[in-house]
Structure formats: structure tokens, C-alpha cells
Amino acid sequence: MFVSLFILTLLVVTAISIARIRDLWAAVMFTGIFSFLGACWMLILDAPDVAFTEAAVGAGISTFLMLGTLALAGKKEKPTKGSPLVPLIVVGVTGAALIYGTLDMPHFGDPNSPVQTRIQPSFVEKSQPDMHGLPNVVTALLGSYRGYDTLGETAVIFTAGIAVILILRRSSTEAFGSGSTPKKGSK
Amino acid sequence: MDSFPIIRVVAKLIIPYILLFGFYVQFHGDFGPGGGFQAGVILASALILYGLVFGLPAVKKVAPPKLIEKLIALGLLIYAGTGFLTMLCGKAKDGDHAEHGRAMANFLDYGALDHHFLPGILPHGQHLGIFMIEFGVGITVTAVMTMIFYCFAGRHPETNSASSTEATP
């Protein structure tokens, strides 16, 4: 309880400092810290797979990609001209509406909430006989029960990879040439 | 980066362990936390670390962009191919093939993979199916992340000599 309250406080502080800071380099670093703290909280919430992914993806690759972008597109954020009042009001109203919505939500950790009771028998029960003793239920769900979903997800990554190649690769004359042509020349 | 011997030595020391950990996560994903995505990202991060420390040409010798391009598609093909494999070898899981004369299992119905390949050596059934698709996912994610790194780094004017992130535009 106290550990998770501590992590939550750190999360909020990190998020607010990201919003306030002007130096993009520092903001990117804070984003990495934010993802890592989020991963810590997910670990407390019994989701080690998601925490693992968040730590590897959010704190690792995503930070690296943003740093790469900063190196190419400038490190400083220009000060905003307009007053922050209008966005603050919009954010405040939206947040208030969402908090009003949570008042009917099942309480934290409630074993009788619809999330826990709707699917009967639950996937944990079902997966053991189905999978012949595959210990990680998350993997079983991801690979087998939701196999189509994961196929689509892989296709999304594939598409994103192709799109990044199309956007960023130089024209065919120098393409990858920047890496491979000098190599051939040196041989 | 020639002037940072500590970084070079430390990177050389830890890259094998990063790779080992990546493979562990890939192949142990059925038993503990982990799986194709995490493993792919970890393996790619080892390559990216190598590229950042030793320069883009060095990492392109290890993992040529031509190969990476093909691996992007190969991973997805392994995934989809597993689906077609289950369709080809096996019958429907609900056992209604007898009445309807249906000889095919559904797409990605790993139950059909029972006892077909090297019984006793490979895991079978659901376990084999999950293993194969995780393998495909791992290949695609590794290749895509490495390719994105090549694209971002190759954009930089001075990449061929230095790392992509440290030089100023």
C-alpha cells in the first residue's frame, strides 16, 4: 500500500515536470523515468508481463527513438505564446467528468467486480486443461485464445516498419547506399 | 566514440549477456513472464547499443539491412504460416468433422498440431503452436526495431562515423 502510494506520487510528480519543462532532452529522459515507474506499479498490480514490456518498450526503445528524433529535429522547445488558461479549463472539465464517472466503478481489488466475474469459467481455470499445463496464462491467452488479435498486432508492427522505411530511407540511388556502397568500395 | 574506452569495453562485455537474456525471454516465455515482443525488443536493443557505440557501418556488417528487410516479412510469414499449417494437418477441435465431412482445423487452431512433428522431442499441440508464433513475433519485432534504428541513424549527416544521437545538427 505505502509502496504503491509512493510510486503513484512519483508518477504524478514526473508527469507534471514533463508538462512544465522546456528542455526537450530532459523531457524525454523524464518520459523514460515515467514509463519505468509505471512498469514498477504494474508489477505490484500482478501484471509482470505488461511491466516487462513497458520497461523494455517504454523506457528503452521509445526513449531511444525520441533521442534520435531530437538529434535530427532540434532540442529546444519554443515558449508558447497563448495563455495556458483555455487548455487548463478543457483538461479540468474533462478530468472532473471522468472522476464523476469513476464514482460508480467497482473498488480497487474487488473480487466481485464485473471484470473478475463476467467470464466463467475464467481463463485461468480454462487454460490449464486446454493448454496441458502451460504455466503462463498470459502467454496462453495471447498466443492461443487471442491468436488472431496477436496476428493483427504483428501485422501492425510490420506495417509500421515498412512505413518508417518508406518515409525515412533516402532515394534509391543513395539508399542504404550510405551504409553499403562505401563498404563495397572499401573492399 | 574512440575517446571513450570505458564505454567500448563495457558495451563489449554486456552485449553477449543482453543477447542471452533476449533468447531466454524468447524461449522461456511459456513458463514465466516474457514472450516474442519483449525478446524482440531486447535483442534489438543489443544491436542498437552496438550501433551506438561502434558506429553504423559496424552494426550493418553484423546485421545487413538487406537481411533485416527480409526478416521483417519472414516473422509475419512464420506466424501466418503456423495458421495454415494447423489448417493443413488436423481436424476440427470440436470433433464435428465426422458429421460434416470437414477435414480441416481452423486457422491458428493449435490443437491440430498434436503429435505430428518429432514426438517426444518437440512440445506438441497448443504448446508447439504458441512456441512457433512467439518465434515469428520475435523475429518481426527484432527486425522492425533494428530497421527503425537504421532509418533514424542513416538520416544523420555524420552517422557513418559517429553515433546518431550525440552529434548536433
Next chain:
Amino acid sequence: MTLEQVFGLYNYWVVICLMMTGFYIVIARKNMIKTVIGLNIFQTSVVLLYITMGKVTGGTAPIIPPEIAAQHAESHGHEDGHTGHDAHVDHAEHADHVSEAGYEATDAVVHHGVEAAEAAELIYSNPLPSVLMLTAIVVGIATTALALALIVRIGEDYGTVEEDEIQLINRREQPNKRAS
């Protein structure tokens, strides 16, 4: 608003707070890289929202301890002995057999929901939100990479990644378009 409500709902409130910070960055900041950072924060907090819903008090991660899982593997191993390499055994029967053998072993342990509190030694948190959010995180990094690639191209063409400056340049270059 009672104290019980505060303790039951504080996780949602913190997550909403994080979400709104991300939202604020997206709408108030004109720098595109900062906008992507804001979207990333928003995405992480949505993931956290789902994960908090899957938590059960006193629960543990949905990974079956090896001993219990091994029982299932064994029960399946027995099946191997009966059927051998024969894949033509009726599948429905096969599933029944395994599940009978399996349920007895797990029944005491893998319960869920209401009975969980009384009957079971081990309670597992819900794996379904984890699976959904795994997908979301990976799709998120794919879209982030795409967005950053676009930003790099925009930065190269315009020399800036500030939204208002880009609009200014566009207006200066195409005055006719604005008039029409």
C-alpha cells in the same frame, strides 16, 4: 463521499490525473515532439487504468506454479501413453478426459470470484487486461515510431517542428490557397 470510497477509488483518480497531464501536453504545447511525449504519457496511463481493473486483493500474478502445471503436463503425458502417435483419437473425448483429470488437481487451487476468498489458497489476478494491454503497448510503440519518422521529415523540410511556425510558413508560401 466516504473514506471507504476514497480508498477504493484512489487508483482511478491518480490515473485520471496522469491522463489529464498527458492531455494537457497534447493540446497546450505546440512542439510536435512534446506532443508525442504527451501522447505517450496518455497511453501509459490508459494501460495503467486497465491493469488496475484486473487486480484482485490478495491475488498473485497469473502464472501457475510449476508443481501444479506439472500435474497437468503429467496427465497429458498419460494420454500420450494411451494414444501414442495416434492423432486420430476423437478430439472431444480427448479434451474431456484431460479436463477431468485436470480439474480435480486444480479445483482446490484455481478458483475465481466469490469462492476464491473462501476456498482457494491461491488467487490469480485477471490475465485478460494484461493481454489486451500488451497488444496496446506494442501497437503504441509502432505508432510512436511512425509519428517520430514523420516529425523528422517535417523538420527536414520546414526547418522547424513547431506547429504555429509551420502554419506560418504554409501561409506565406501559399497566399492564394488561404484566400480561396
